[in-house]
Amino acid sequence: MAAKPSIPKGTRDFSPVEMAKRNYIFNTIREVYHLYGFQQIETPSMEMLSTLMGKYGEEGDKLLFKIQNSGDYFSGITDEELLSRNAARLASKFCEKGLRYDLTVPFARYVVMHRDEISFPFKRYQIQPVWRADRPQKGRYREFYQCDADVVGSDSLLNEVELMQIIDTVFTRFQIRVCIKINNRKILSGIAEIIGESDKIVDITVAIDKLDKIGLENVNKELAAKGISEEAIRRLQPIILLQGSNEEKLATLKHVLAESETGLKGVEESEFIFSTLAVLGLRNAVELDLTLARGLNYYTGAIFEVKALDVQIGSITGGGRYDNLTGVFGMPGVSGVGISFGADRIFDVLNQLELYPKEAVNSSRLLFVNFGDKEMAYSMGYLQKVRQAGICAEIYPDVAKMKKQMSYANNKQIPFVAMAGENEMAAGKITLKNMESGEQSLVSVEELIAAVRK
Numbered sequence: 001m002a003a004k005p006s007i008p009k010g011t012r013d014f015s016p017v018e019m020a021k022r023n024y025i026f027n028t029i030r031e032v033y034h035l036y037g038f039q040q041i042e043t044p045s046m047e048m049l050s051t052l053m054g055k056y057g058e059e060g061d062k063l064l065f066k067i068q069n070s071g072d073y074f075s076g077i078t079d080e081e082l083l084s085r086n087a088a089r090l091a092s093k094f095c096e097k098g099l100r101y102d103l104t105v106p107f108a109r110y111v112v113m114h115r116d117e118i119s120f121p122f123k124r125y126q127i128q129p130v131w132r133a134d135r136p137q138k139g140r141y142r143e144f145y146q147c148d149a150d151v152v153g154s155d156s157l158l159n160e161v162e163l164m165q166i167i168d169t170v171f172t173r174f175q176i177r178v179c180i181k182i183n184n185r186k187i188l189s190g191i192a193e194i195i196g197e198s199d200k201i202v203d204i205t206v207a208i209d210k211l212d213k214i215g216l217e218n219v220n221k222e223l224a225a226k227g228i229s230e231e232a233i234r235r236l237q238p239i240i241l242l243q244g245s246n247e248e249k250l251a252t253l254k255h256v257l258a259e260s261e262t263g264l265k266g267v268e269e270s271e272f273i274f275s276t277l278a279v280l281g282l283r284n285a286v287e288l289d290l291t292l293a294r295g296l297n298y299y300t301g302a303i304f305e306v307k308a309l310d311v312q313i314g315s316i317t318g319g320g321r322y323d324n325l326t327g328v329f330g331m332p333g334v335s336g337v338g339i340s341f342g343a344d345r346i347f348d349v350l351n352q353l354e355l356y357p358k359e360a361v362n363s364s365r366l367l368f369v370n371f372g373d374k375e376m377a378y379s380m381g382y383l384q385k386v387r388q389a390g391i392c393a394e395i396y397p398d399v400a401k402m403k404k405q406m407s408y409a410n411n412k413q414i415p416f417v418a419m420a421g422e423n424e425m426a427a428g429k430i431t432l433k434n435m436e437s438g439e440q441s442l443v444s445v446e447e448l449i450a451a452v453r454k
Helices: 016-035 057-062 079-084 087-094 104-113 158-174 185-194 198-208 211-225 230-240 246-256 261-280 343-353 373-388 402-411 422-427 445-453
Strands: 046-048 066-068 095-099 122-131 143-152 178-184 285-288 302-308 317-322 336-341 366-368 393-395 416-419 430-434 440-443
Touching: 016 122, 016 143, 016 158, 016 343, 046 104, 104 122, 104 143, 143 158, 143 343, 158 178, 158 261, 158 302, 158 317, 158 336, 178 185, 178 261, 185 198, 185 230, 185 246, 185 261, 198 211, 211 230, 230 246, 246 261, 246 285, 261 285, 261 302, 366 373, 366 402, 373 393, 373 422, 373 445, 402 416, 416 445, 430 445, 440 445
Parallel strands: 178 285, 366 393, 366 416
Antiparallel strands: 046 095, 066 095, 122 143, 143 336, 178 302, 302 317, 317 336, 416 430, 430 440
């Protein structure tokens, strides 16, 4: 017997229902990006390894999927090199290309290659799969989609404001209640500076981030274990325990960071973002969160993260401001700010809260039953008019028992079934059945279209 087929670990098949749900997510995000003037681009699934290597750190390089060269990839390799079994060195000889690890580096490469065609500021979005040779586990896959939007070539904080509006609009459309958390790298740098521990910014933020989980005493112990002085920990307390409204928090920070030019700049940037958003009246909560420290190795200004309020799950959107996206490709000084929606986590949240609209999941609204050649020919005329009216409909292709055709409609969750027999054809009408209520009525094509649309 032939071996049962399988797929690579960390990848997934998606059923028609799952694809309908995923497309609802992608289409909603895409529509909102368009609403705010973002333009879509796509980049190849594979990039030159020279483009990818060295951009994600040593650990990131190990997670790149490398593509073996076609043809005689042994040519130019000595026996000595082969016998050395140096995997990294041999890979550099065997492989010139790799699958993209994220959408950010390919976007940077795109901007540099097409700089003469692009109008800056450049507002782009990208919804494509990425690949990482990570160890698969629950919620972590080797192939997954990213839904990125970035503005490059502008330092204006209005870009940050608009990205927060996009987040608010998307989750309002999904009917997911969220809290949009905002911080600023400059504020974190200022905090580390005024307590005399500038080189320990990552250790400080990692410890503070655990406040809700392990409590203040254990946070302080962890800070001490990282080599942070007792005096620095003491000066950090009012910051760790910062309470109140966003305005009150920023006022306290302005006082605490009075001696840090960098810190005050971060407070000023945050004040602009919060005050502008307050006027715009977002539907979701916006909060200054000093424990937010994602991407400290590349974010230089505002940092964003979105948490769902009604489901226990990690961040479902994130992003921030970066100063030198294209510098690694020889085009320095191009500042940018971006966000990325976590499509897989949003999928899980919508499932848990049962927030998918029926019309987004059910493809066909109407099934025509097939009783025979004459009835099929009669129904086809109705089917054509229904489709011309923009209603998704189909006809059962085979002459089969009524029970089988109705089971087909039930299995596909088709809400209406149309039937034409001798009586219907004689009357020039068709019988429409509502599969949910069980009600049947004899209708004209116009009445059928109105009923199915309603």
